[in-house]
Amino acid sequence: MKNKIIAGNWKMNKTIAETKTLIGSLIPLVADTNNTVIICVPFTDLATAVELTKGTNIHVGAQNCHWKESGAFTGEIAPSMLVELGVEYVVIGHSERRTYFGETDATVLARTNAALSAGLKPIVCIGETLAERESGNMEKVLRRQIVEGFKGITAEQLANVIVAYEPVWAIGTGVTATDEQANDSIAFCRSVFAEIYGEEVANALYIQYGGSMNDKNAAGLLAMEHIDGGLIGGASLVAEKFSGVVNAHK
Numbered sequence: 001m002k003n004k005i006i007a008g009n010w011k012m013n014k015t016i017a018e019t020k021t022l023i024g025s026l027i028p029l030v031a032d033t034n035n036t037v038i039i040c041v042p043f044t045d046l047a048t049a050v051e052l053t054k055g056t057n058i059h060v061g062a063q064n065c066h067w068k069e070s071g072a073f074t075g076e077i078a079p080s081m082l083v084e085l086g087v088e089y090v091v092i093g094h095s096e097r098r099t100y101f102g103e104t105d106a107t108v109l110a111r112t113n114a115a116l117s118a119g120l121k122p123i124v125c126i127g128e129t130l131a132e133r134e135s136g137n138m139e140k141v142l143r144r145q146i147v148e149g150f151k152g153i154t155a156e157q158l159a160n161v162i163v164a165y166e167p168v169w170a171i172g173t174g175v176t177a178t179d180e181q182a183n184d185s186i187a188f189c190r191s192v193f194a195e196i197y198g199e200e201v202a203n204a205l206y207i208q209y210g211g212s213m214n215d216k217n218a219a220g221l222l223a224m225e226h227i228d229g230g231l232i233g234g235a236s237l238v239a240e241k242f243s244g245v246v247n248a249h250k
């Protein structure tokens with residue numbers, strides 16, 4: 001049995017002062033879990049989060065990184081800059097970045113490659129919109145995101161990647177995929193990875209569910225065969241809710 005990987009995506013929330021309070025509350029609440037706990041915080045909170053979580057079981061991630069090591073890319077952050085801070089993980093290709101910031105499968109792949117080269121563990125997000133699901137194109141979209149977004153990523157590299165299956169219609173909407181819907185979609189994603197990398201690699205790959213997951217619905221989702229963890233947005237901003245997700249699976 002795999003343990004679960006629970007990652008919080010704080011998005012554009014929390015000042016440094018608020019970060020101190022939230023992490024201070026969170027540390028004792030998640031101290032006894034066997035699951036992996038990650039908080040992905042805004043760039044400005046990274047140094048504080050790394051410092052405050054030293055010696056705890058909480059790992060720190062960023063929410064994006066660029067594909068180049070340095071240069072004229074105003075507003076961007078290089079993977080090595082994150083590594084220098086002590087950051088271990090980075091969210092790549094979140095649907096909000098795909099929707100609002102022009103992220104494509106190609107840029108997702110470029111950022112994933114750069115993150116891996118720098119020694120970061122990418123949490124790569126995929127997922128269909130409601131229109132894509134309702135028009136019967138869900139599998140086509142997920143397949144494309146996997147085939148194009150992981151082109152050239154080796155099986156060895158994939159061992160350091162977490163995939164987050166996040167149906168766009170469930171993100172920040174309060175509408176959660178049912179346990180079965182989430183499990184079935186993740187099983188499909190895993191089958192596509194198996195076609196590319198073989199069964200063993202695909203079974204070892206961690207695939208999280210994300211989309212309005214919280215302390216109330218986490219136990220059911222995390223009990224499903226193919227769901228290896230969660231990427232948590234809104235509920236990760238409240239220590240009791242996020243720890244409720246972390247502790248929902250023993």
Ligand code: PEP
Pocket residue numbers: 009011166170171172173174210211212213231232233234235
């Ligand atoms: C997310 O930001 O990845 C997410 C799943 O958000 P929420 O939990 O708020 O739906």
